[in-house]
Amino acid sequence: MSTPYAKLPGWVEYGLVPLVNLAVAFIVAGLVVLLVGENPFEAAYHLINGAFGRGEYIGFTLYYATTFIFTGLAVAVAFHCGLFNIGGEGQAYVGGIGVALACLWLDQTMPWYVVFPIAIIGSAFFGALWAFLPGWLQAKRGSHIVITTIMFNFIASSLMVYLLTRVLKPLGSMAPQTRTFAEGGQLPKLDWLLSIFGLNIGTAPFNISFLLALAAAFAVWVLIWRTKLGYEMRTMGHSPSAARYAGIRESRITVIAMMISGGLAGMMALNPIMGEQFRMQLDFVQGAGFVGIAVALMGRSHPGGIIPAAILFGVLYQGGAEIAFEMPSISRDMIVIIQGLVILFAGALENMFRPAITRLFAMRGQRAAAVVQTKGA
Amino acid sequence: MDFFHVLVVLLESTIRVSVPLVFAALAGLFTERAGVFDIGLEGKMLGAAFAAGAAAAVSQSVWVGLMAAILISVLLSLVHGYASITQRGNQIVSGVAINFIVAGSTVILGQAWFRQGGRTPALAEGARFQIINFPGADAVREVPILGPIYADLLSGHFLLTYLAFAMVPISWWILYRTRFGLRLRAVGENPGAVDTAGISVIWLRYRAVICCGILCGFAGAYLSLAMTAGFVKGMTAGKGYIALAALIFAKWRPKNVMFACLLFGFLDALAIRLQGTPLPLVGQVPVQLMQALPYILTVILLAGFIGKAIPPKAGGVPYVKER
Numbered sequence: 001m002s003t004p005y006a007k008l009p010g011w012v013e014y015g016l017v018p019l020v021n022l023a024v025a026f027i028v029a030g031l032v033v034l035l036v037g038e039n040p041f042e043a044a045y046h047l048i049n050g051a052f053g054r055g056e057y058i059g060f061t062l063y064y065a066t067t068f069i070f071t072g073l074a075v076a077v078a079f080h081c082g083l084f085n086i087g088g089e090g091q092a093y094v095g096g097i098g099v100a101l102a103c104l105w106l107d108q109t110m111p112w113y114v115v116f117p118i119a120i121i122g123s124a125f126f127g128a129l130w131a132f133l134p135g136w137l138q139a140k141r142g143s144h145i146v147i148t149t150i151m152f153n154f155i156a157s158s159l160m161v162y163l164l165t166r167v168l169k170p171l172g173s174m175a176p177q178t179r180t181f182a183e184g185g186q187l188p189k190l191d192w193l194l195s196i197f198g199l200n201i202g203t204a205p206f207n208i209s210f211l212l213a214l215a216a217a218f219a220v221w222v223l224i225w226r227t228k229l230g231y232e233m234r235t236m237g238h239s240p241s242a243a244r245y246a247g248i249r250e251s252r253i254t255v256i257a258m259m260i261s262g263g264l265a266g267m268m269a270l271n272p273i274m275g276e277q278f279r280m281q282l283d284f285v286q287g288a289g290f291v292g293i294a295v296a297l298m299g300r301s302h303p304g305g306i307i308p309a310a311i312l313f314g315v316l317y318q319g320g321a322e323i324a325f326e327m328p329s330i331s332r333d334m335i336v337i338i339q340g341l342v343i344l345f346a347g348a349l350e351n352m353f354r355p356a357i358t359r360l361f362a363m364r365g366q367r368a369a370a371v372v373q374t375k376g377a
Numbered sequence: 378m379d380f381f382h383v384l385v386v387l388l389e390s391t392i393r394v395s396v397p398l399v400f401a402a403l404a405g406l407f408t409e410r411a412g413v414f415d416i417g418l419e420g421k422m423l424g425a426a427f428a429a430g431a432a433a434a435v436s437q438s439v440w441v442g443l444m445a446a447i448l449i450s451v452l453l454s455l456v457h458g459y460a461s462i463t464q465r466g467n468q469i470v471s472g473v474a475i476n477f478i479v480a481g482s483t484v485i486l487g488q489a490w491f492r493q494g495g496r497t498p499a500l501a502e503g504a505r506f507q508i509i510n511f512p513g514a515d516a517v518r519e520v521p522i523l524g525p526i527y528a529d530l531l532s533g534h535f536l537l538t539y540l541a542f543a544m545v546p547i548s549w550w551i552l553y554r555t556r557f558g559l560r561l562r563a564v565g566e567n568p569g570a571v572d573t574a575g576i577s578v579i580w581l582r583y584r585a586v587i588c589c590g591i592l593c594g595f596a597g598a599y600l601s602l603a604m605t606a607g608f609v610k611g612m613t614a615g616k617g618y619i620a621l622a623a624l625i626f627a628k629w630r631p632k633n634v635m636f637a638c639l640l641f642g643f644l645d646a647l648a649i650r651l652q653g654t655p656l657p658l659v660g661q662v663p664v665q666l667m668q669a670l671p672y673i674l675t676v677i678l679l680a681g682f683i684g685k686a687i688p689p690k691a692g693g694v695p696y697v698k699e700r
């Protein structure tokens with residue numbers, strides 16, 4: 001089948017098209033603000049100011065962005081393999097068990113730089129474990145990955161309620177959470193990084209897992225574009241039948257890709273658990289797994305796009321909190337709407353404006369060609 | 378006798394919680410049979426519940442509420458249809474997006490319009506569905522066995538409850554005994570063949586999506602106009618996903634859909650009932666396990682350990698005319 005759309009220059013494909021989609025999402029979100037009876041420009045001002053106005057705000061923005069880099073990468077890795085991992089939420093949730101266990105075990109005797117690597121391994125292991133089953137079921141038993149990962153999200157949520165209300169809760173406590181970690185279970189803040197720019201992060205929980213997120217982004221780039229495994233994954237994503245003829249072992253690659261994806265989603269748990277709350281609480285994921293879908297779609301599944309997309313969503317989360325504070329009739333749920341609109345326009349409707357943009361470029365190309373011709377004559 | 382009484386109460390609440398599942402799962406049946414996957418059932422149901430609650434609160438009429446629910450749900454379905462049929466976008470992504478947009482908008486609009494923390498005002502008598510009591514229900518309640526069955530299980534439900542269970546044979550009839558149903562199923566299996574026969578794939582799929590919207594509208598209206606008196610934020614609480622699980626569990630067949638929904642509803646009712654009471658032999662079952670059971674069962678089914686769930690062949694694939 002021929003592709004319905006002509007090839008566009010790179011900056012249009014990876015820059016302009018996502019930007020147009022994003023702009024439309026924001027315009028529609030602005031309409032919702034109007035419907036509520038508020039001024040969308042005022043909301044936009046609070047959004048920007050709330051995200052960048054002070055060093056502390058930037059700290060919060062980057063703290064949220066850290067989380068979304070992990071989940072965005074998780075979704076992207078699976079995407080490259082043609083798998084839609086909608087279970088980042090559950091994988092991140094279960095990944096938290098690995099973090100919590102490492103911290104509960106070692107926090108009182110070891111410094112953070114010993115606990116952190118173990119917690120990383122733990123979170124990645126548990127996250128990968130939770131993604132292994134859906135991956136294996138898809139590869140070996142042909143069950144649809146989207147459905148199984150949705151189901152696993154719910155199972156994870158029940159499992160965590162069970163664990164936190166009965167197993168991991170300290171005796172005598174009513175709240176469904178683990179005990180607060182000692183110093184060994186607390187990650188150092190990255191205040192020095194922002195103070196280079198003369199910013200004071202204040203109480204913002206911007207911590208060292210941000211650097212881990214950047215390292216993970218680089219590792220994903222290497223994996224996808226510089227290794228044999230990545231090549232095989234991309235081949236499978238483009239054309240499963242081509243991969244089969246090329247002798248790529250589909251089921252093996254499927255399981256591995258899902259486990260890497262789940263591991264990345266699981267590592268998200270490090271940021272809120274060790275970086276902010278210093279305990280594992282119910283609902284610490286707070287929809288980050290789903291944000292990852294929007295981030296991956298916005299960032300075109302490329303780490304170079306995912307990092308800015310994650311920061312964009314960090315802006316939305318932090319700035320959204322500020323809007324909710326300054327404009328009481330708009331609650332934080334505004335973020336959820338914007339997120340949904342970004343997913344809709346950047347994901348499901350990504351080709352809506354493409355014909356128009358393609359036509360625009362075709363016209364410009366013709367005119368340029370005509371100019372060259374007249375000059376030549 | 379006491380055990381019998383418990384059973385009747387349990388089955389009664391099973392029916393009550395199954396109704397939205399039946400509507401939503403049948404809704405999913407129509408689109409998915411036509412080849413459009415829909416994980417936006419949750420969002421449509423939630424949007425419909427909000428529209429029903431808000432419109433009924435303003436108009437004081439249950440029928441206006443119901444109409445609003447269906448209207449909003451159909452509009453959301455058309456968005457999904459536009460994205461996945463006309464624009465040939467990713468159907469899963471579109472469904473996820475709809476769930477998000479609705480989850481946020483219902484809270485924001487509810488808070489802006491009614492200022493009660495995202496809920497709609499409590500509905501008065503005339504603005505919600507009333508329980509329908511069959512003639513003589515109270516008189517026969519004392520009759521052993523048959524009395525409670527007639528008075529509590531058959532009688533004493535909402536109009537929408539009866540409609541939900543009536544929709545099961547109606548859906549079956551539409552899908553298997555009408556020309557529209559035949560074509561709808563064909564378009565989910567082999568759209569190319571339907572196109573070759575000179576029938577519009579796009580229009581057929583749009584009609585399937587509209588059917589889905591109408592049914593989700595009923596599901597939402599049931600939640601906010603019958604089960605409770607008004608909309609509460611996030612009131613679907615994953616029912617859309619349970620309905621999706623039920624649809625798969627039922628292997629995309631109307632009669633099975635009803636039984637799957639009743640089974641999942643029963644588990645739900647049982648979980649509430651068993652909370653804190655130990656069972657013989659197994660001891661206390663964690664309520665979380667009961668809650669997760671529908672999902673676990675669906676995964677096991679999908680893995681092919683209890684029969685094979687084979688989705689419509691062209692499901693999830695946008696149709697492109699070969700040029």
